[in-house]
Amino acid sequence: MNEEKAIRVKGLKKTFKIKLKEKGLIGSIKGMFKTKYKKINAVNDISFEVDKGEMIAFIGPNGAGKSTTIKMLTGILYPDQGEIEVMGIDPRRKRKQLAYEIGTVFGQKEQLWMHLTPYDNFKFFGAIYDLDERVVEKRINELVELFEISEFINTPVRNLSLGQRIRCEIAASLIHKPKILFLDEPTIGLDPVVKENIRTFIKRMNKEYKTTIFLTSHDVGDIEKLCKRIIIVNHGEIVLDDSMDNLKYHYLNKKIVEAKMKEKINLDDEEGITILKDKGYNLKIEVDTTKRTVGDAIKLLDPDKIVDINISNVPLENIISDIYKSGN
Amino acid sequence: MLTVVKNQIKVTLLSIKYGLMRQMLNKTTFITNIIFMLLNNASFILQWVILYSLKDNIGGYTFKQVLLLWGFAAGTYGVSHFFFKRVFSLSDIINTGKLDASIIQPKNILLSVITSDVEASALGDLIYGYIMLFICDISISSFLLFTLFIICGGIIMTSIAIIYGSLAFWFNNTEMLADTGNSLMVNFATYPEGIFKGVVKTLFYTLIPIGFANYIPVQVLNDFNVFGLLAVLGVTTLILCMAIAIFYKGLKNYSSSNLMSARI
Numbered sequence: 001m002n003e004e005k006a007i008r009v010k011g012l013k014k015t016f017k018i019k020l021k022e023k024g025l026i027g028s029i030k031g032m033f034k035t036k037y038k039k040i041n042a043v044n045d046i047s048f049e050v051d052k053g054e055m056i057a058f059i060g061p062n063g064a065g066k067s068t069t070i071k072m073l074t075g076i077l078y079p080d081q082g083e084i085e086v087m088g089i090d091p092r093r094k095r096k097q098l099a100y101e102i103g104t105v106f107g108q109k110e111q112l113w114m115h116l117t118p119y120d121n122f123k124f125f126g127a128i129y130d131l132d133e134r135v136v137e138k139r140i141n142e143l144v145e146l147f148e149i150s151e152f153i154n155t156p157v158r159n160l161s162l163g164q165r166i167r168c169e170i171a172a173s174l175i176h177k178p179k180i181l182f183l184d185e186p187t188i189g190l191d192p193v194v195k196e197n198i199r200t201f202i203k204r205m206n207k208e209y210k211t212t213i214f215l216t217s218h219d220v221g222d223i224e225k226l227c228k229r230i231i232i233v234n235h236g237e238i239v240l241d242d243s244m245d246n247l248k249y250h251y252l253n254k255k256i257v258e259a260k261m262k263e264k265i266n267l268d269d270e271e272g273i274t275i276l277k278d279k280g281y282n283l284k285i286e287v288d289t290t291k292r293t294v295g296d297a298i299k300l301l302d303p304d305k306i307v308d309i310n311i312s313n314v315p316l317e318n319i320i321s322d323i324y325k326s327g328n
Numbered sequence: 329m330l331t332v333v334k335n336q337i338k339v340t341l342l343s344i345k346y347g348l349m350r351q352m353l354n355k356t357t358f359i360t361n362i363i364f365m366l367l368n369n370a371s372f373i374l375q376w377v378i379l380y381s382l383k384d385n386i387g388g389y390t391f392k393q394v395l396l397l398w399g400f401a402a403g404t405y406g407v408s409h410f411f412f413k414r415v416f417s418l419s420d421i422i423n424t425g426k427l428d429a430s431i432i433q434p435k436n437i438l439l440s441v442i443t444s445d446v447e448a449s450a451l452g453d454l455i456y457g458y459i460m461l462f463i464c465d466i467s468i469s470s471f472l473l474f475t476l477f478i479i480c481g482g483i484i485m486t487s488i489a490i491i492y493g494s495l496a497f498w499f500n501n502t503e504m505l506a507d508t509g510n511s512l513m514v515n516f517a518t519y520p521e522g523i524f525k526g527v528v529k530t531l532f533y534t535l536i537p538i539g540f541a542n543y544i545p546v547q548v549l550n551d552f553n554v555f556g557l558l559a560v561l562g563v564t565t566l567i568l569c570m571a572i573a574i575f576y577k578g579l580k581n582y583s584s585s586n587l588m589s590a591r592i
Contacts, residue, residue: 016583019500067584071428071584074431074432075431075432076427076428076431076432076582076584077582077583077584078580078582095431095434096434096435097434099432099433099434100434102432104432106428109425109426109428109429111429113346113350115346115349115350115353116346116349120346124339124342124343124346127335127338127339127342128339128433128434128435129434130331130335130434
């Protein structure tokens with residue numbers, strides 16, 4: 001295995017068999033005698049590599065195969081085909097050995113004991129990873145400082161806010177100093193301020209411990225602010241694997257022009273210019289700079305009638321959404 | 329290897345300790361649960377008091393033997409439900425993807441899952457079991473034998489629950505089947521063996537092995553014989569191995585789930 005690679009995946013496949021049922025009670029009765037199944041290719045022949053210390057976003061629409069892939073990488077699910085190496089370990093064969101190398105946070109599933117305090121939970125996780133008492137104490141102190149959790153370290157988890165809980169979940173998953181951290185929607189349901197805090201903590205962790213971060217999220221802010229590389233999956237296949245800079249660069253040929261006008265103007269779609277929003281005095285247009293210039297668009301609007309104007313890049317959210325829709 | 333076993337035991341005991349701490353959060357409920365379980369078990373003995381006032385021997389058992397049978401039934405139930413409570417919801421755990429948290433930890437998956445909670449009222453069963461034993465016989469040898477047998481019985485009951493629960497790896501809606509299977513182990517355990525004949529009796533030494541969890545222990549404690557003891561130890565090991573093999577075979581079919589959940 002390449003020493004620099006944290007994750008290596010080749011030709012990974014996973015199929016689920018779903019039971020089909022005709023509608024209504026009669027359908028249920030028929031189903032008792034003859035069951036029909038449908039095969040769903042949740043992950044269909046995907047291959048990629050992740051370098052050590054890299055922060056990578058692994059994203060896609062619901063049902064694209066993100067969680068299934070993470071679950072195969074962490075040993076939760078058995079793949080049907082393909083090769084996986086996480087820190088040089090095959091999760092199928094050496095689950096326990098792998099567990100010492102990785103940390104996992106599922107935003108939708110709690111791993112902490114709700115009735116225990118974060119401190120007791122950290123002690124329990126320390127025991128799970130066979131850490132010596134003194135080592136656990138030292139590690140708890142480090143994590144308390146890194147994630148700023150001293151204020152509620154002795155409050156039962158069930159009494160914590162969602163943001164505080166997620167910080168504790170991430171801290172608990174780091175008790176054994178994992179080399180890779182899998183984060184499955186870590187900021188789900190959090191308010192913008194807490195989201196920003198969590199991102200700061202993740203960045204700090206990556207910087208201080210050189211932890212490889214494998215992130216899935218529907219929040220574009222998480223992806224944009226944390227990751228330098230992005231893999232987009234759809235229908236179980238990788239549709240894009242590129243650096244964040246490249247992704248943005250390719251879409252930079254489109255600009256969004258938002259203008260507030262003195263008086264109403266009539267404007268129609270032209271080649272290279274698309275009207276996105278027309279609310280009388282307020283206009284939002286998209287300019288394809290490979291066909292027309294931004295100057296052309298401003299001329300069309302009539303510069304003398306413009307009260308205010310804003311020219312920006314296409315938001316990453318729209319870029320990703322376009323990729324999801326187009327499929328490649 | 330020894331360190332691995334030592335660490336596993338440490339985590340298991342810690343898990344049980346935390347489970348007990350959760351049950352003790354509400355002191356009144358905790359104590360009430362135990363006392364009510366004791367009273368509940370005691371109320372059933374009343375019917376046997378009435379029956380034995382009419383007849384000296386029922387199904388080959390004297391009143392003292394019925395008390396001992398109740399002692400084993402309660403003790404066996406107590407061991408399995410106190411230490412391995414979550415095994416009785418294994419189907420649900422598998423169906424709702426709650427095995428994930430245990431799979432990603434470097435410890436035994438099955439043990440982590442089934443010891444992650446305790447049932448306070450099962451302590452009442454355990455206490456009741458020992459009360460029944462002391463009514464029948466007070467000696468160190470019977471105490472040790474009784475303890476060994478209820479541990480074996482608890483393991484048999486837990487293993488059967490693992491087998492029923494593991495069906496969820498292959499089939500849908502197996503919760504009811506698992507509940508029924510587990511209930512059968514409890515329901516038949518308190519009746520003298522002699523009242524059952526033929527197929528039913530065969531079931532007690534095969535599919536519903538209360539013969540090994542309750543009947544043979546009563547015989548051995550009454551009149552010690554080494555073959556009975558070895559049979560119980562052997563069958564306990566065999567059923568446990570079967571249960572573990574079935575669980576890990578099924579685990580390869582585990583499909584997890586994305587349901588939102590909390591570890592409560």
